[in-house]
Amino acid sequence: MKKRKERIDRGIKARSGDIFTVCSWREMTYLAFPRLLPIVGCLLLPLILSGYWQKVLLSVAVFALLAISWDILAQSSMVSLGQALFFGMGAYVAGVFNHYFGWSPFVTIPLATVLGGAFCTLLLLPVLRLRGIYFAMVTLIIPLMLVRVIEASKIFGGTEGISGLSPLPSAWVEVYVAVAALLAALFGFRRMMDSDYGLVLKGINDNDRSVMNAGINIYWYKVQALFISSAIGAFAGALMTHVYMFVGMPVFALDYSILPIAAAVVGGPGTLAGATLGAFILVPLSELLRGIGGLRIVFYGLFLVIFIVALPEGLFHYIQRKYFQFERLVEVEK
Amino acid sequence: MFWGTVVYAVINSVSLTLVALGFNLTFGISGVANFAYGAFYIGAAFLCWIFLNTLHLPYLLSVVIAVLTTTGVGALIYRTVLVRVRGQALSEVIATFGIGLAILELFRYLGFIGFEYTLPVFVDKSFMIAGAFVDMQRIFIVIIGAALVTGLWLFTHYTSLGLAFRGIAQDERTALTFGMNSDWIATLSVSFGAGLAAIASTVIIPLGTISVSEGYDVLIRALAVCIVGGLGSTGGVILASFVIGFAERFTDTYVSTHWTMIVSLAALLIVLIVKPSGLFGKQKELEERI
Numbered sequence: 043m044k045k046r047k048e049r050i051d052r053g054i055k056a057r058s059g060d061i062f063t064v065c066s067w068r069e070m071t072y073l074a075f076p077r078l079l080p081i082v083g084c085l086l087l088p089l090i091l092s093g094y095w096q097k098v099l100l101s102v103a104v105f106a107l108l109a110i111s112w113d114i115l116a117q118s119s120m121v122s123l124g125q126a127l128f129f130g131m132g133a134y135v136a137g138v139f140n141h142y143f144g145w146s147p148f149v150t151i152p153l154a155t156v157l158g159g160a161f162c163t164l165l166l167l168p169v170l171r172l173r174g175i176y177f178a179m180v181t182l183i184i185p186l187m188l189v190r191v192i193e194a195s196k197i198f199g200g201t202e203g204i205s206g207l208s209p210l211p212s213a214w215v216e217v218y219v220a221v222a223a224l225l226a227a228l229f230g231f232r233r234m235m236d237s238d239y240g241l242v243l244k245g246i247n248d249n250d251r252s253v254m255n256a257g258i259n260i261y262w263y264k265v266q267a268l269f270i271s272s273a274i275g276a277f278a279g280a281l282m283t284h285v286y287m288f289v290g291m292p293v294f295a296l297d298y299s300i301l302p303i304a305a306a307v308v309g310g311p312g313t314l315a316g317a318t319l320g321a322f323i324l325v326p327l328s329e330l331l332r333g334i335g336g337l338r339i340v341f342y343g344l345f346l347v348i349f350i351v352a353l354p355e356g357l358f359h360y361i362q363r364k365y366f367q368f369e370r371l372v373e374v375e376k
Numbered sequence: 377m378f379w380g381t382v383v384y385a386v387i388n389s390v391s392l393t394l395v396a397l398g399f400n401l402t403f404g405i406s407g408v409a410n411f412a413y414g415a416f417y418i419g420a421a422f423l424c425w426i427f428l429n430t431l432h433l434p435y436l437l438s439v440v441i442a443v444l445t446t447t448g449v450g451a452l453i454y455r456t457v458l459v460r461v462r463g464q465a466l467s468e469v470i471a472t473f474g475i476g477l478a479i480l481e482l483f484r485y486l487g488f489i490g491f492e493y494t495l496p497v498f499v500d501k502s503f504m505i506a507g508a509f510v511d512m513q514r515i516f517i518v519i520i521g522a523a524l525v526t527g528l529w530l531f532t533h534y535t536s537l538g539l540a541f542r543g544i545a546q547d548e549r550t551a552l553t554f555g556m557n558s559d560w561i562a563t564l565s566v567s568f569g570a571g572l573a574a575i576a577s578t579v580i581i582p583l584g585t586i587s588v589s590e591g592y593d594v595l596i597r598a599l600a601v602c603i604v605g606g607l608g609s610t611g612g613v614i615l616a617s618f619v620i621g622f623a624e625r626f627t628d629t630y631v632s633t634h635w636t637m638i639v640s641l642a643a644l645l646i647v648l649i650v651k652p653s654g655l656f657g658k659q660k661e662l663e664e665r666i
Contacts, residue, residue, distance in 0.1 A: 121466045123473065168649040175409045175465050179599045180648070182411075186596055187641040194634030296592070300477065307470060339481040346474030350467050351460050 045371040055366045076365065080228070080318070084221045088214070096217050100285065102325040103220035104278045108302035109309070109317035110227050111274035116311055117235060118267035119173065119247035124181035126298035127165070128275025129282075130188065132158035134198060136280035137289030141204045147284040151277065158276025163269045170264050173250070185294040192291055203290020210284050220281060224318070227274055232314050243267050297339075301325070304342050308349050310356020319358050380508030381629045387514045389621025390521035391580050393614050395594055396601035397524060398572030400613045403602065405545045406562035408458060408468050412476030413573055414595035419479055420446040420574030421586040425493055435496065443574040450570025454563045462562065476595070484588040493586040495578065513582050520579050524572070525614065541565065600640050604647045606654025615655055619643065 058069040087099055108125045115122050136154035139145050145153075169180045193201055210216045234240050245253045246260050253260050283289045301324065302317070309320025324345070331338050353360065395417070402410045410416075420442045427438030453475060461467035502511040532538035543551040544561045552558055577594075584590075601620060605612030620643055624636045647654065 121469070123469070168645055171652045172648070175469050176603070178466065178469055179409065179603060180644070183596050183599055183644065184641070186592070187637055190634070190637035191641070194632065194638060300473075303470065336481055336485040340478045340485060343474040343476070343478030343481065347457060347471050347478070350471045350474070351457055354461075354467065 044374040046374050047369050048372045049363070049367045049369050051367050077229075080315075081225060084225055088217045088221065093213070096213060098326055098329050100217050100220050101282075102321055103217075103224040104282055105301050105305060105325050106224050106318045106321035107220075107227055107274055107278040108298065109305040109321050110224075110231060110314050111271040111278075112302045113306050113311055113314050113317045114231060114235070114243075114267060114274070115271040116306070117240075117247055118243040118264060119250060120170075120264065120268065121174070121178045122181040122271075122299075123178045123303065124183075124185045124299050125275055125302045126294045126296065127181065127185040127188070128158070128162050128272040129279035129298045130185060130293035131162050131272070132276025132279030133283040133289045133293040134158075134279075135161070135276065136283045137204050137207055138198055140207045140284070147208060147210050151280045151284065154280035154283075155273050155277040158279065159269050159273030162272035162276065163265060166268060166272075167265070170261055170268070182299070185299065186296075189291050189294045199290065201291060203288060203292075205288045205290075207284060207287045207289065209287050216281075216285050223277060223281075228314055228318055231270070231274075235314070300339075300342055301328075304346050306356075307346055308357060310358035310360070313358055313362075316356050316358030319361075320356070323357075377629070381625055383505050383508050383510060385622040385625035386618075387510070387517060388625050389618040390518045391576075392597060392601055392617035392621045393525065394517065394521045394572075394576040394580065396598045396605075396613050396617060397528070397610075398569040398576065399595075399598040400602050400605075400610065401528070401572060402565050402569030404609070405541050405565035406558075407465065408454075408462075408562065408566055409465070409472070410566060410569055411469055411473040411595065412453065412479065413569070413598055414591035414593070415476035415479035416446050416450065416570040416573040417577040417594045418483065418586060418588060418591035419449070421495060421577045421581045422483055422488055422493070424495060424578055425586060428495070435498075439578045442578060443571055446574035447567045447571035451563050451567035454566040458566065459559060459563075462559070476591070480588050480591045488586070489588065491585055494584075495582045495586070497582045513579075517579055520575070524575065525610070528610070537564075597640075600644050603654060604643055606656040609654070609656040612654055612656030619655075 054069060054072050057063065057066075058073050063069040063073060084103075088096055091099055108129060111128060112122060112125055132154045135158045136147075136150040139150040139153060140147065165184065166181070169177060172180065192198065198204060210219070235243065242253065242258060242263055246263060250260050279293060283293070302321075305320030305324050306317040307320070308324060309318065310316030324342075328338050328342075331341065349356065398416075399410060399413045402408055402413075423445055424438050424442035427433045427441055428435060431438075433441070453472075457471055457475065458468060461471055497511065497513040498516055500512065502509050503515070504510075530538075532542055540551070540556045540561055541564075543554065543556055544558050544565075548558050551561075573594075601613055601616045604620060605614070605616030620640050623639045623643060627635045627639045
């Protein structure tokens with residue numbers, strides 16, 4: 043007797059898909075729990091955690107932002123292997139304005155978000171016509187080459203970077219700014235990707251020529267998606283600059299490109315929430331593994347391979363499926 | 377000074393061709409963008425070093441074993457990992473990137489860092505050519521580079537396996553109906569690409585030291601050459617190598633060493649603006665790029 047697996051929506055999922063859900067606490071909880079969990083968790087965690095783990099939470103939030111930025115780009119048909127470009131651009135813009143003009147972090151961070159995003163968009167403008175892996179290849183190269191440009195031209199402190207930048211008022215401000223930005227980006231951009239605007243972006247990913255057929259200028263949309271994504275990355279970079287009070291060539295390092303991709307792949311691409319989940323798993327894990335030093339990056343590499351081969355949908359989709367559906371074995375009909 | 381620079385520029389261009397040839401072969405035939413390429417390049421050099429210094433094998437033998445092992449590893453990676461994500465270009469990229477990262481960082485973790493990791497030159501001699509000292513190794517680079525390009529051309533045009541390679545590259549489904557096993561051809565293309573990386577590394581690395589960061593640089597140089605030349609086109613790769621190779625060497629001599637990488641970046645961006653498909657990128661131009 044052959045059996046096959048059948049997946050059916052849970053009753054509560056079907057019931058809570060409608061306005062009548064407000065009649066029952068149980069169904070309201072079912073709907074609200076997955077949304078409230080990250081919000082409450084992110085707001086309470088800084089209070090519970092001690093100094094060191096608060097810093098870890100900060101870098102979780104920063105990498106989650108980078109992973110979200112990767113995911114938005116990937117959903118609009120641009121797979122980037124160089125998130126470090128966005129991160130580094132934001133970091134340098136914030137650092138330069140703070141160092142040479144003495145502006146406060148509360149001015150430089152928003153400024154770096156916008157200007158850094160704009161610079162990255164301009165830099166990648168010639169590459170926008172490329173698709174798929176061609177785009178990926180170029181984005182891998184650009185941050186690594188920008189490092190050489192800074193090294194060669196000795197601008198902005200050259201190899202030594204700029205240190206002694208002004209810090210944010212306190213550790214609480216740092217961590218809550220990061221967490222608030224993460225929550226805003228997660229929920230805001232999830233909403234955006236579900237709107238008509240996001241539908242066009244996803245359409246470009248699925249079949250760009252049919253979107254062109256609909257009379258939509260896909261390059262203009264790609265520019266906008268690129269700006270949104272690079273602004274998120276630039277914000278993360280600008281924040282980190284003021285936390286470290288330093289900006290230099292390491293901001294273009296490969297780590298800032300690889301970890302976000304690893305987070306998005308492990309968590310599950312295409313949902314933004316998956317990218318965040320991935321960052322919440324990988325960054326603390328890498329802190330715990332700090333003892334083994336360089337071997338960490340070996341593990342990232344292997345994680346990437348294992349997840350892309352064995353669980354390409356990622357953890358988030360897997361959990362989501364379990365939450366919404368149950369599975370049972372049924373006989374195969376003859 | 378001028379003619380000396382030209383000589384060195386030619387040598388630089390040929391070594392760029394050598395570096396990019398394997399990447400281009402793999403991509404041109406099976407469409408797999410092998411981001412583990414730099415890892416193969418450095419891995420082969422370290423293997424050769426281990427055979428030579430730990431196991432005390434003769435130099436020629438250790439080079440041959442290193443090249444063959446790398447070729448085998450390439451095939452193994454295709455059969456175990458890549459075959460499962462074949463056709464999903466971006467999964468391939470992420471998977472090979474992960475493999476390359478793991479291999480390179482493993483070498484770094486095992487402590488293969490330092491100036492003692494060098495390979496000896498084949499023959500220790502040098503000549504005066506056009507007012508510049510050129511050592512024998514650099515001449516070997518030119519000879520082996522030219523031999524590989526000619527050999528590959530003959531292989532892909534006059535042997536049945538080579539013709540099958542081109543068949544798969546042109547139209548995979550039609551090639552399948554003619555009884556060519558596209559999975560095995562793709563396996564061979566990845567392993568030949570790895571083998572070419574190994575040959576390039578054993579020829580070029582005696583001029584410097586084996587370092588892990590070189591693995592990333594090699595990947596970037598190979599990518600830059602392939603993008604400028606047009607992916608999958610051998611003629612384009614050679615032309616692009618000469619464009620970038622000459623530009624690099626001349627900035628090196630007349631401007632400053634620091635600016636060489638920037639020249640490649642500028643070349644890359646200009647080519648992308650003017651001709652997004654690369655200098656010679658005709659193949660599948662419409663489908664893969666706009």
